Amino acid sequence: MEDFSKWYHNILEEAEIIDSRYPIKGMSVWLPHGFKLRKYILKELKELFDKDHEEVLFPLLVPEDELAKEGIHVKGFEDEVYWVTHGGQKELNKKLAIRPTSETAMYPMFSLWVRSHIDLPMKFYQVVNTFRYETKHTRPLIRVREITTFKEAHTVHSNQEDAAKQVEIAIELYKKLFDMLAIPYLISKRPVWDKFPGADYTMAFDTFFPDGKTLQIGTVHNLGQTFAKTFDIKFENNEGNHEYAYQTCYGLSDRVIASVIAIHGDEKGLVLPPAIAPDQVTIIPIIFKDGGEEVMAKCNEIESSLQSSGIRVKIDDRDMRPGKKFYDFELSGCPIRIELGPRDLAENKAILVRRDTLEKIEINLEENYTSKIQEIFEEIAINLKNKAWKHTEENITHSSNLDEVKDIVANGKIVSVDWCGDEDCGKEIEEITELDILGTQAEEGKEKKEKELDTKEPNTEEPDAETRTTCINCKKEAKYKALIAKTY
RNA sequence: GGGACCAUAGGGUAGCUUGGUCGAUCCUUUGGGCUUUGGGAGCCUGAGACUCCGGUUCAAAUCCGGGUGGUCCCA
Numbered sequence: 116m117e118d119f120s121k122w123y124h125n126i127l128e129e130a131e132i133i134d135s136r137y138p139i140k141g142m143s144v145w146l147p148h149g150f151k152l153r154k155y156i157l158k159e160l161k162e163l164f165d166k167d168h169e170e171v172l173f174p175l176l177v178p179e180d181e182l183a184k185e186g187i188h189v190k191g192f193e194d195e196v197y198w199v200t201h202g203g204q205k206e207l208n209k210k211l212a213i214r215p216t217s218e219t220a221m222y223p224m225f226s227l228w229v230r231s232h233i234d235l236p237m238k239f240y241q242v243v244n245t246f247r248y249e250t251k252h253t254r255p256l257i258r259v260r261e262i263t264t265f266k267e268a269h270t271v272h273s274n275q276e277d278a279a280k281q282v283e284i285a286i287e288l289y290k291k292l293f294d295m296l297a298i299p300y301l302i303s304k305r306p307v308w309d310k311f312p313g314a315d316y317t318m319a320f321d322t323f324f325p326d327g328k329t330l331q332i333g334t335v336h337n338l339g340q341t342f343a344k345t346f347d348i349k350f351e352n353n354e355g356n357h358e359y360a361y362q363t364c365y366g367l368s369d370r371v372i373a374s375v376i377a378i379h380g381d382e383k384g385l386v387l388p389p390a391i392a393p394d395q396v397t398i399i400p401i402i403f404k405d406g407g408e409e410v411m412a413k414c415n416e417i418e419s420s421l422q423s424s425g426i427r428v429k430i431d432d433r434d435m436r437p438g439k440k441f442y443d444f445e446l447s448g449c450p451i452r453i454e455l456g457p458r459d460l461a462e463n464k465a466i467l468v469r470r471d472t473l474e475k476i477e478i479n480l481e482e483n484y485t486s487k488i489q490e491i492f493e494e495i496a497i498n499l500k501n502k503a504w505k506h507t508e509e510n511i512t513h514s515s516n517l518d519e520v521k522d523i524v525a526n527g528k529i530v531s532v533d534w535c536g537d538e539d540c541g542k543e544i545e546e547i548t549e550l551d552i553l554g555t556q557a558e559e560g561k562e563k564k565e566k567e568l569d570t571k572e573p574n575t576e577e578p579d580a581e582t583r584t585t586c587i588n589c590k591k592e593a594k595y596k597a598l599i600a601k602t603y
Numbered sequence: 604g605g606g607a608c609c610a611u612a613g614g615g616u617a618g619c620u621u622g623g624u625c626g627a628u629c630c631u632u633u634g635g636g637c638u639u640u641g642g643g644a645g646c647c648u649g650a651g652a653c654u655c656c657g658g659u660u661c662a663a664a665u666c667c668g669g670g671u672g673g674u675c676c677c678a
Contacts, residue, residue, distance in 0.1 A: 128614075129614090135673095136672090138671080139671095139672090140671085252673090252674080252675085253673095399641095401641050402640065404640085436639075436640045436641095436642085436643075436644060438640090438641090438642035438644085439642080439644090441642050441643085442643055443643090454641070456640095456641055457641095458641075466641085
């Protein structure tokens, strides 16, 4: 893409996703079309989470003393917190923080709720807005001061293993969501210096943007007992002793929506996976002076037939020429359009065009076109996913020469390197390359290798020598595959 | 954290260097009317802007300072 930044700002406006002209830095207005897109993404997300989480809603404001309780955590956020200091003209005795995230709002309540191991696990989530006083350049839906769509889940467990397991469960949930959205992702364990403030460790999802940068689109944190100790979240175990609970939390934001737009969109406009498209089918009547009523009648018939199968349909009956409607259809990202004019009516057929390939398909209106359309939805979803993954995978390069890493990334790629895992060495790598280590993929790599070994003949020659690698920087034994990229 | 640049109708722009001829250009958008509809129609007739605050000056879209908002680059 020539100038991604320009394209991105443009499409947000033209496709009526948001209006970023709201006069406060980093805050925008969701427009009807964007709001619907957001709504259908949230619908899918909630369906996933409602299976074993409870949705709740906590207040926006957090008392100063609660926010300040967890030292490491507050340090990570203190420069970004908005404060409510006045009620009317009167200055408040206790300042109130506008949540930058809700740990400190929720956990004092968790302390009241958790009594016994029988209460555990507890799994909650909420979708709310949060506020962060970003000093860097803001970017609509990507770096904002009001995160309007912050999905945060918080779980409480009676032992370490369950918390660790929950991290894996959350990762699987996120995978499902991103697969549905056809968004490719790289999962890695964030370096210790880049984990969530207060967490034991952070697992992160990054996606690859058309401009060659990666964007963090989801994180899963194992909080261990840190917050439980700070907020006194204790339970009585089955031996009658009191123990601190183990916690996890994991979040998603507007960036998920940004990714759907940025990754699938093209020069003509949005391209949306059918599951979340505000309109799934647009019917465009081609009307001439004579015979307009018959055409409209047929369009209405198709509309109600599709609607009865649960498909979201719109008839574009605006008083304009069809060409303009075709362009609008392409801009909006609607997966399928159906053109119907007098010529088609005479033969009882219609022209169907799919947005992802712009391929024209003739459908016979006497046959079961509804199931045909469902099939095409499937194909579009698969096509978008394959295309996006292919693009991501093609842009990951392995390197064992630190000097070339910077250049490779400058060419818009992600580099995977072998790394020892040492903090000082890692920071040195970041300094030399002037880039970020996204994280390590030890687990995935190991799994892959095990699989490969399984399929090989049992007597292959010394796999140890093959798999032994040295750190790209310090040349000590490498324990991890680390990803290096230019990040947002 | 540091730096550069920018701000003119809903969107994109010309004008700014050298203050006056700006009653502000063009494209798009948009109200009304006629006509038209298989890829952004045409004609007629209307509508719509100098980011805010302060300064310099006889005179500011134009020069100066600040605020706000935006874009990009570097750490």
